[in-house]
Amino acid sequence: MSAPDFLVHGKEDTVGVVVVEDAAKGKTLTGLSMEDGGRISIAARDDIPLGHKIALVDIADGDTLIKYGHDIGKAVAAIPQGGHAHVQNVKTKRW
Numbered sequence: 359m360s361a362p363d364f365l366v367h368g369k370e371d372t373v374g375v376v377v378v379e380d381a382a383k384g385k386t387l388t389g390l391s392m393e394d395g396g397r398i399s400i401a402a403r404d405d406i407p408l409g410h411k412i413a414l415v416d417i418a419d420g421d422t423l424i425k426y427g428h429d430i431g432k433a434v435a436a437i438p439q440g441g442h443a444h445v446q447n448v449k450t451k452r453w
Contacts (some may be wrong), residue, residue: 360388361377361378362377362388362389362390362397363376363377363378363381363387363388363389364376364377364378364381364387364388364389364390364412365377365389365390365392366389366390366391366392366393366398366414366426367391367392367393367425367426367427368391368392368393368394368427369391369393370424370427371414371424371425371426371427372413372414372415372417372421372422372423372424372425373411373412373413373414373417373423373424373425373430373443374389374398374411374412374414374425375409375410375411375412375425375426376406376407376408376409376410376411376412377408377409378408379407379408381402381405381406381407381408381412382402382405383402383403383404383405384401384402385401385402386399386400386401386402387399387400387401387402387412387440389412389414398414400412400414400439400440401440402440403438403439403440403441403442404440404441404442405442406442410442410443410444411423411425411442411443411444411448412440412441412442412443413437413438413439413440413441413442413443414439415439416436416437416438416439417433417436417437417438417441417443418433418436419433419434419435419436420432420433420434421433422451423443423448429451430448431448431449431450431451432448432449432451433447433448434447434448434449435447
């Protein structure tokens with residue numbers, strides 16, 4: 359079994375964390391669920407840098423993002439499945 363391209367905690371997560379340096383637009387990435395060891399395949403819609411987030415589902419403007427089982431903020435623009443979720447489209451809920 360090959361090493362994963364991104365990690366998720368479990369089924370509630372809406373984003374995964376990229377753990378490779380070659381998550382290029384158009385590439386099919388394989389994720390690993392730490393909850394159950396399951397695998398997830400998603401085509402990257404953007405180049406996604408190491409440590410950044412990939413959308414596991416279509417995320418609408420205003421939706422809460424869940425990473426590793428925790429609320430990490432809200433989308434301030436729609437993020438398609440496989441899209442790069444980062445400062446350009448995710449903000450804290452604190453202000």
